[in-house]
Amino acid sequence: MRTTDLETRMREREWFHSLTLLPGAWAVVRVDGRGFSRYTESRFEKPFDLRFSELMTGTARVLLEELGGRYAYTESDEISVVLPPGFDLFGREVEKLVSLSAGIASAAFTSAAGEVAVFDSRVWMGTGLGDVLDYLSWRQADATRCALNGWCYWTLRKSGATPRQATRALEGTTTSDKNDLLHSHGVNFNEVPAWHAAASACGGRPTRRPATTRSAAWT
Numbered sequence: 001m002r003t004t005d006l007e008t009r010m011r012e013r014e015w016f017h018s019l020t021l022l023p024g025a026w027a028v029v030r031v032d033g034r035g036f037s038r039y040t041e042s043r044f045e046k047p048f049d050l051r052f053s054e055l056m057t058g059t060a061r062v063l064l065e066e067l068g069g070r071y072a073y074t075e076s077d078e079i080s081v082v083l084p085p086g087f088d089l090f091g092r093e094v095e096k097l098v099s100l101s102a103g104i105a106s107a108a109f110t111s112a113a114g115e116v117a118v119f120d121s122r123v124w125m126g127t128g129l130g131d132v133l134d135y136l137s138w139r140q141a142d143a144t145r146c147a148l149n150g151w152c153y154w155t156l157r158k159s160g161a162t163p164r165q166a167t168r169a170l171e172g173t174t175t176s177d178k179n180d181l182l183h184s185h186g187v188n189f190n191e192v193p194a195w196h197a198a199a200s201a202c203g204g205r206p207t208r209r210p211a212t213t214r215s216a217a218w219t
């Protein structure tokens with residue numbers, strides 16, 4: 001077999017290599033901590049820890065700069081970086097974008113935290129700025145929902161409930177039920193620090209604000 005034949009056949013099997021972001025599309029790359037439920041359990045305060053939040057915003061800043069993105073948004077263990085239609089790093093190759101963003105986030109977080117932490121990555125695409133704003137509203141709504149759940153769960157746990165009791169107590173509850181539960185423990189969810197209830201953003205601002213107004217803008 002000639003070497004060039006082998007080369008051609010093997011290159012053809014790099015099946016996903018030619019996959020690129022669609023020309024002219026907005027994109028968001030989202031990295032997410034791998035197994036962070038377990039990783040955070042013994043290392044950071046529940047449900048929210050300022051040092052963890054600072055590690056995530058530091059990682060978001062590095063990712064934004066390395067990718068040359070327009071805007072970065074972080075909540076919980078995830079970071080979204082908005083890439084404008086003109087983004088042309090790595091020839092817009094999806095494999096490179098996904099693997100390098102996960103690598104950059106893992107390296108930045110690990111180096112700041114002083115121990116190994118790993119991120120996965122995925123890509124979202126939108127047809128216009130409106131789509132991107134909807135995407136950010138979606139992640140912000142997720143942040144607020146998770147924060148309310150986290151506050152309720154850990155308020156119950158800290159007042160003596162077992163994990164099973166706390167989970168059971170929250171099953172089937174509405175947002176209003178959860179707010180009432182917190183009130184009965186002397187917590188007003190509207191007054192918890194913004195970085196608990198929403199997220200942090202860095203880079204330029206979107207032209208229309210996401211649905212809720214509790215993100216800590218950071219430029």
Ligand SMILES: Nc1nc2c(ncn2[C@@H]2O[C@H](COP(=O)(O)OP(=O)(O)OP(=O)(O)O)[C@@H](O)[C@H]2O)c(=O)[nH]1
Nearest residue numbers: 033034035036037040044045046047048049052076
């Ligand atoms: N202690 C602590 N945990 C946090 C904080 N912020 C986020 N987390 C935790 O990070 C985890 C993120 O959850 P997921 O991304 O859904 O789950 P995961 O365990 O990372 O699993 P995969 O993402 O599927 O690998 C949740 O368990 C959160 O409680 C924080 O400030 N303090």
Ligand SMILES: [Mg+2]
Nearest residue numbers: 032033036077
């Ligand atoms: Mg995760």
